[in-house]
Amino acid sequence: MSNEPSAKKHRGRLRSGIPGGEVIGLYENVLHVQEMLKKMQPIADGGEGADGNNEDLIPVDDVADMVGEIVKLLATKVHSRPAFALSGLQQAQIEALHLTEGPVLRLKVNPERMEHERAHGADQLWSDATFYRHLCILHSSVTRTEPSARTFIDAFFFRAAAIFSSRNSEGKRLILGLELPVSTPVGNDKATLNGFVDYAIIPTRDELAASFMRDPLLRKIRLHSDYVLFITEAKAVDVSLGHQLPQALGEMYACSEALDKKMIRGALTNGRSWLFLLVKLDGEGGTYRVSHEISIMAPGPDFSLEVNPASCAQVSIILASWIENSFTDLDSGDWFEC
Structure with a gap:
């Protein structure tokens, strides 16, 4: 034996x-x-x-x-769970993922604070004045088609980066990730969301920025960044942003699960109009809140639409704040309240 x-x-x-x-x-x-x-x-x-x-x-x-x-x-x-493509999400699928709408995000009116924030980055290339002039050129020179949205979104990123750098003393800078791949289970593994995230704005130090720019992956954000803001580009120009909300919510849901975050902020935009979003997860699904639409356009003296400098400043300042608080709930210092 x-x-x-x-x-x-x-x-x-x-x-x-x-x-x-x-x-x-x-x-x-x-x-x-x-x-x-x-x-x-x-x-x-x-x-x-x-x-x-x-x-x-x-x-x-x-x-x-x-x-x-x-x-x-x-x-x-x-392979046992259903898979949804982010680009084709509909409201019925958002409801099937147990995401329900919560109270609307209401913008706070604070003119004094707005003027103070507009002064950030005044000594940089993308000052508030330069940013506004650039948007005016885009409005008068770029056709109103789906790809044109990116020219506006890029400008908002550059302005938000100037605001961020002017009040950040930690040696961090913003980098922009485009078309980040994501494939992750959601809702306690009941479904999988697959696709690409249009924009990811990540504050990070130089040594990590080089690594992410060389190989942009969500897992690197999870390991090395305290926050990141996801922006969804609207895929139709003359369709209400509200009708294109499911894709933005799906991207935020997928990214929050991939990053193991219970709270995440984001935005949906066609470049000229913006919706700001907040998603809070609870394991089986979660709730989402949506702001009223903020347009950077306003009627001019002859009733034709013109770029509104105050609205442009407002959106860029909210973006900068949204980036720095991307994984936290609203508090008294936010630009929105429920």
Whole structure:
């Protein structure tokens, strides 16, 4: 009889305790290992390695069998939930994800504070005055089509970066991520959201900025950034922003789950009009709040639409504040209240 202790066989359901997003990453890694094992050259029993000995040979078949079983277990978990494309989300799917609308975000009127904030970055390229003149040029020179929204959004990013840098003493700067891929389970793994996030504005230090710009991934934000603001570009020019809200909410929901945050702020815009959003998760779903639409356009003397300097300043200042408080709930210092 062998003196070696008998191996115990554990039975029951696998309970990994691994978050859904990490399960997907683990599944992809195990698939990679499985492919590597398939490429290994089998050696007959009694054979020797290239160096003339068999001490470092591994029974690949046994390992391959174990890896295959792990792939089956993970595949069941990864592929058992419905998947939704962010670009095609509808209100019915938002409701199916248990996101419900909460109180509206009401803008606070504070002219004195607004004037004070407009002075930030006055000594930089993107001062409030330069920013306004730039938007006037865009309005008079850029066609009103879907791609034109990005020219306006970019300008708001540059102005928000100037505001941020002028009042930030921690050596951080803003970087802009475009079309970030996201694929993550939501609602306790009941569904998966797949697609791309249009804009991600990330405050970070120079040494981390280079890494993110080289390889923009949400997991790097999770590890290295205390906050990030997500902006969704409206995909139709002459359609109300409210009708395009589901995609923005879906992007925010996916990103909050991927970043393991229970509160996240964002915005939806066509460049000329803006909606500011706040999503709060509770495990099964959550609630969202939406501001009234803020337009940077206003009727001029001849009743044609012109760029309004006060509205432009208002939106850029809210953006800068939204970036710095992107994972927190509203407080008394915010520009909005419920």
